[in-house]
Amino acid sequence: MTFDPTDPYVHVRGAREHNLKHVDIDVPRDAMVAFTGVSGSGKSSLAFGTLYAEAQRRYFESVAPYARRLLQQTGAPHVEEITGLPPAVALQQRRGAPSSRSTVGTLTTLSNLVRMLYSRAGTYPEGAERLEAESFSPNTTAGACPRCGGLGVDHDVAEDLMVPDTTLTIREGAIAAWPGAWQGKNLLRITKAVGIDVDTPWRDLAKDDRDWLLYTDEQPKVLIRRRGEPDDSTGRDYHGTFSSARRHVRHTLANTKSQMMRDKVLAFVRSTTCAACHGTGLQTESLRVTFGGLTIAEMNALSFTELVKVLRPVAELVEVDVATSTADSGERTEVAVRLCTDLLARVQVLLDLGLGYLSMGRVSTTLSPGETQRLRIATQLRSGLFGVVYVLDEPSAGLHPADAEPLLEVLEQLKASGNSLFVVEHDMDVVRRADWVVDLGPLAGEAGGQVLYSGPVDGLEAVEESATAAYLFGRAASIEGHDRDPQGWLHLRGVSRHNLVDLDVDVPLCVMTAVTGVSGSGKSTLVSQVLAELVRRHLGQAPDDAEDTEVHLDVDDAEGLESFNRLVRVDQRPIGRTPRSNLATYTGLFDAVRKLYAETAEARARGYSPGRFSFNVAEGRCETCQGEGFVEVELLFLPGTYAPCPTCHGARYDAATLEITYRDRSVADVLAMSVDEAATFLADVPSAARSLGTLQDVGLGYLRLGQPATELSGGEAQRIKLATELQRARRGHALYLLDEPTSGLHPADVALLLRQLHRLVDAGNTVVLVEHDLDTIASVDHVIDLGPGGGDEGGRVVATGTPREVSRATGSATAPYLARRLD
Ligand code: ADP
Ligand code: ADP
Ligand code: ZN
Ligand code: ZN
Structure with missing residues (x-):
C-alpha cells in the first residue's frame, strides 16, 4: 500500500460505506474527476465517506498515535483497500457553522497580512510607538475596544421601541415595555406618587422625567396610599418599589426561562454601534494608525474592487531605493511594497472569482455557502500545496452561469499546479469540463450504490441506465413551462437594503417566479429578507429565528400584501440541530x-x-x-x-x-x-x-x-420541509419562498421537485424562487432578473417578464444563457 508516484491512478477495492455495493474503481490523479448520480446514489459516500475519510485517517495516523484508538471507535471507512491516494483536503459546503467572529478577512487569512501592513508600514501619529500586528485585531486583548470587548455593538433598550406611540399618556399605556397586570398598576401608582403626571401625553412630558422612567438605575421605595381609589375598595397601603423600563427589560432577559417573555422584551432592545469604537471593535490607539489615508477599519470595509485601488500604487513602486521613510510612516518602504504586492495577488484571485463586491470585514455568518466555498478555494490556491486531492462538494452551487466560468478556471489552475480534484457535481456544464466521470446509481439508497461508469466523459453516453447520461447528452425531456397568467400583483416601491437602493419591483401572484442574477446582485436580499419580512410582518407570523428579528426594512410602499394568508419559507437550513430529531x-x-x-x-x-x-x-x-x-x-x-x-x-x-x-x-x-x-x-x-x-x-x-x-444534506432538509408542506397542502393563497431549491440536486431530482412546486401553484399559491439553474428558470412563468453586476454594480431590475422575454433583454447577464437554453 505504498504510494507509487509512477502509477497515475487511485485504486479503490471493495468500498461498502453506506449504500456502496462493494465498489471497485480506479480514478486518475492530477485530473478533475466528477462524481455524479441522483441524490442518495452514493456520490458523497464514495468521494467524502471513503476517499477523503481514508486520506484523513492516514494523515491522523501519521501525526497522532492516539488517533488509532479513536479511529477504531468511530470506524475507518468500510473499504478493503485503497492505493495511490495522496493527502486530501475537503472543501465541503454547509457543514459546520463558522463562528460569528470570523470574517472574510480571517477566513481568507488576508487579515493577518493587513495587520502586518498597519503594524510595520502604517502612518502613526507623531510620537506614537509602533504597535504589534495583534493590536489591530478586535479578537485579541491587545486590540479589543474596552467598552464592547471587541464586538463593536452595544445592546440597549431604545425609547422609540419602548414607547411606540408618543401621543398616549402613561395611564393609556404609553410605556409598552412596562410589565402587565399587577406590576404595571404598581408602576403607574408609583409614577403618580413621585409627581409625574400620568395623564399628559408622553411627548409633552419633560425629558428628564421621560429618561428617569425609562432608564434610571434608582429603585426608590414609595409609600402607596390606596384609600379612596375608586377601583380598589379593599386596597391597603403598601411600599412599592420602582424599576425603570430598562431595568425591567434587563432583568427579564437575565432571568426568564420563557422564550415568549424573552421575545416580548427583545422587541424593545436595539443593537447599536458601540460609541467608543464606532463599531470597529478596536481600541483607540489602533484606530489612529492609517495606511493610504485609511484606518484599518476603513480598509476592512472597502470592497475588494476598491481595495485594489489603494494597494496597487504602492505595489507598483519598483524603485524601492528611492522610497522614503520617516519615523511616522513606512508607506513607501520595501516592507510596504512587498506586503501590498502579496495582498494584491491574493485579492486578484477573489476578483477573478467574481467576489469583488465582498469586503474583508464582512461577517462570515452572512455569507452564502457558495461564497464561503469560493473564498476557501481561493485561499487554497495561494497555499502553494501540490500533490494534494481536493474533494469538493458541488462547487458550482449557488452560482450564476456567468460566475461558474471563472471558478472553473481557478479549479484548472489548481490542477495545473499538480493537484487532483474530486468533485461531487450536478451541473452538467461543469461535468462536461471534467477529465473523468464516476457515475453512481442507478437509483438512490439500496437501489443505488453501484458504479455505472468510470472513465472519460464521452464514454458515459453509451450507458443506457444512467440518469446522468440522459441529461448530459440531451436525451431527457426538458421540464415544461405552464405559461400561467398572473392573477394580480404585489407592488413594492422604494425598497432599500444592502445594495438595493430605492428599488421598485412587481411580483406576480398565483404563478411561479424566478429571481435571477449574478452573485451579489441582491436576489437573497430581495426575496429572503425584504419580501419574506414584509409578508411575515403583515401576517403577524413569528420570525423563524432570532436573526430575522434584526432585519430593518426600508420600504416606501407595499401594495397587495393582503393577497397572502400564509408565508412558507422552504430553505436548506437543518430540520433540527441534534440527532434527536429526524x-x-x-x-x-x-x-x-x-x-x-x-x-x-x-x-x-x-x-x-x-x-x-x-x-x-x-x-x-x-x-x-x-x-x-x-x-x-x-x-x-x-x-x-x-x-x-x-x-x-x-x-x-x-x-x-x-x-x-x-x-x-x-x-x-x-x-x-x-x-x-x-x-x-x-x-x-x-x-x-x-x-x-x-x-x-x-x-x-x-x-x-x-x-x-x-x-441530512441541505437539499434533503429542504425537500423534507417541502413534503411536510405538501402533505397539508390545501387550496390557498400562501406565498412560498425558496432560496436555490435545486442546489445539491441532480437534474432528475430537479424535475421531480419542480413538478411538486407546480402543484402548489396550480392549487392557487404563489411561488418565488431564487434560482440559477437554467432548466428551472426556463420553466417558470415569470422572471425578475437583477443586476447587472454584484454589489454596487447590481441591485437593479435589469429585465422582467416571461423567460422568453427576459432571454431577449439587453444588458442582462442571464439573457444569453437563457436564450441558448430556450433554443
Ligand atoms: P449522494 O451523495 O449521492 O446524494 P450519499 O452518499 O449521501 O448520496 O448517500 C447514499 C446513501 O447512504 C443514502 O441512502 C443515504 O441515506 C445513506 N447515508 C448517507 N449518509 C449516511 C450516514 N451518515 N449514515 C447512514 N446512512 C447514510
Ligand atoms: P445574491 O443573493 O444575488 O447573491 P445578496 O442579496 O446576497 O446577493 O447580496 C447583495 C449585496 O448585499 C452584496 O453586495 C452583498 O455583499 C450585500 N450583502 C448581503 N448580505 C449582507 C449582509 N448581511 N451585510 C452586509 N452586506 C450584505
Ligand atoms: Zn467598542
Ligand atoms: Zn443506548
Whole structure:
C-alpha cells in the first residue's frame, strides 16, 4: 500500500460505506474527476465517506498515535483497500457553522497580512510607538475596544421601541415595555406618587422625567396610599418599589426561562454601534494608525474592487531605493511594497472569482455557502500545496452561469499546479469540463450504490441506465413551462437594503417566479429578507429565528400584501440541530407510528402509552444513551465524535419496549426502514401513508426514517420541509419562498421537485424562487432578473417578464444563457 508516484491512478477495492455495493474503481490523479448520480446514489459516500475519510485517517495516523484508538471507535471507512491516494483536503459546503467572529478577512487569512501592513508600514501619529500586528485585531486583548470587548455593538433598550406611540399618556399605556397586570398598576401608582403626571401625553412630558422612567438605575421605595381609589375598595397601603423600563427589560432577559417573555422584551432592545469604537471593535490607539489615508477599519470595509485601488500604487513602486521613510510612516518602504504586492495577488484571485463586491470585514455568518466555498478555494490556491486531492462538494452551487466560468478556471489552475480534484457535481456544464466521470446509481439508497461508469466523459453516453447520461447528452425531456397568467400583483416601491437602493419591483401572484442574477446582485436580499419580512410582518407570523428579528426594512410602499394568508419559507437550513430529531419526528409521521404501537394488545396489557415509544421520553428509552443511540467520545483537539451506544447498539430503546412488535417489527425496526420500505409496511395506516407518499413524491424514498437530522444534506432538509408542506397542502393563497431549491440536486431530482412546486401553484399559491439553474428558470412563468453586476454594480431590475422575454433583454447577464437554453 505504498504510494507509487509512477502509477497515475487511485485504486479503490471493495468500498461498502453506506449504500456502496462493494465498489471497485480506479480514478486518475492530477485530473478533475466528477462524481455524479441522483441524490442518495452514493456520490458523497464514495468521494467524502471513503476517499477523503481514508486520506484523513492516514494523515491522523501519521501525526497522532492516539488517533488509532479513536479511529477504531468511530470506524475507518468500510473499504478493503485503497492505493495511490495522496493527502486530501475537503472543501465541503454547509457543514459546520463558522463562528460569528470570523470574517472574510480571517477566513481568507488576508487579515493577518493587513495587520502586518498597519503594524510595520502604517502612518502613526507623531510620537506614537509602533504597535504589534495583534493590536489591530478586535479578537485579541491587545486590540479589543474596552467598552464592547471587541464586538463593536452595544445592546440597549431604545425609547422609540419602548414607547411606540408618543401621543398616549402613561395611564393609556404609553410605556409598552412596562410589565402587565399587577406590576404595571404598581408602576403607574408609583409614577403618580413621585409627581409625574400620568395623564399628559408622553411627548409633552419633560425629558428628564421621560429618561428617569425609562432608564434610571434608582429603585426608590414609595409609600402607596390606596384609600379612596375608586377601583380598589379593599386596597391597603403598601411600599412599592420602582424599576425603570430598562431595568425591567434587563432583568427579564437575565432571568426568564420563557422564550415568549424573552421575545416580548427583545422587541424593545436595539443593537447599536458601540460609541467608543464606532463599531470597529478596536481600541483607540489602533484606530489612529492609517495606511493610504485609511484606518484599518476603513480598509476592512472597502470592497475588494476598491481595495485594489489603494494597494496597487504602492505595489507598483519598483524603485524601492528611492522610497522614503520617516519615523511616522513606512508607506513607501520595501516592507510596504512587498506586503501590498502579496495582498494584491491574493485579492486578484477573489476578483477573478467574481467576489469583488465582498469586503474583508464582512461577517462570515452572512455569507452564502457558495461564497464561503469560493473564498476557501481561493485561499487554497495561494497555499502553494501540490500533490494534494481536493474533494469538493458541488462547487458550482449557488452560482450564476456567468460566475461558474471563472471558478472553473481557478479549479484548472489548481490542477495545473499538480493537484487532483474530486468533485461531487450536478451541473452538467461543469461535468462536461471534467477529465473523468464516476457515475453512481442507478437509483438512490439500496437501489443505488453501484458504479455505472468510470472513465472519460464521452464514454458515459453509451450507458443506457444512467440518469446522468440522459441529461448530459440531451436525451431527457426538458421540464415544461405552464405559461400561467398572473392573477394580480404585489407592488413594492422604494425598497432599500444592502445594495438595493430605492428599488421598485412587481411580483406576480398565483404563478411561479424566478429571481435571477449574478452573485451579489441582491436576489437573497430581495426575496429572503425584504419580501419574506414584509409578508411575515403583515401576517403577524413569528420570525423563524432570532436573526430575522434584526432585519430593518426600508420600504416606501407595499401594495397587495393582503393577497397572502400564509408565508412558507422552504430553505436548506437543518430540520433540527441534534440527532434527536429526524424526518419521522419532523413530519409528524412518528406520532402515528407511536400510536400504532401503543394500540397493540401487548402494549395495552402492559399499560404502555404512545409516550413509551418515544426515544425522547424517559419511560421507554435506553438509559445509557438517553435515547440517542450514540454516546459522545471526547477527544483532545478533535471535535466530539460519536460511537454506537454499548447497551442498545443504536436501537435507542430499552429491552422491554423493544419486545412490543407490530407485524413482527419493533418500533426501532421501523426507524431503521427507508421511506420506501415504510410505505409498504404502513400502507394501511392512513395518516402515516400520506406523509410517506409525499416524501416519495419529492424523491426521498431512499432516506431512513430514523436518519438523524444532523446527517441530512441541505437539499434533503429542504425537500423534507417541502413534503411536510405538501402533505397539508390545501387550496390557498400562501406565498412560498425558496432560496436555490435545486442546489445539491441532480437534474432528475430537479424535475421531480419542480413538478411538486407546480402543484402548489396550480392549487392557487404563489411561488418565488431564487434560482440559477437554467432548466428551472426556463420553466417558470415569470422572471425578475437583477443586476447587472454584484454589489454596487447590481441591485437593479435589469429585465422582467416571461423567460422568453427576459432571454431577449439587453444588458442582462442571464439573457444569453437563457436564450441558448430556450433554443
Ligand atoms: P449522494 O451523495 O449521492 O446524494 P450519499 O452518499 O449521501 O448520496 O448517500 C447514499 C446513501 O447512504 C443514502 O441512502 C443515504 O441515506 C445513506 N447515508 C448517507 N449518509 C449516511 C450516514 N451518515 N449514515 C447512514 N446512512 C447514510
Ligand atoms: P445574491 O443573493 O444575488 O447573491 P445578496 O442579496 O446576497 O446577493 O447580496 C447583495 C449585496 O448585499 C452584496 O453586495 C452583498 O455583499 C450585500 N450583502 C448581503 N448580505 C449582507 C449582509 N448581511 N451585510 C452586509 N452586506 C450584505
Ligand atoms: Zn467598542
Ligand atoms: Zn443506548
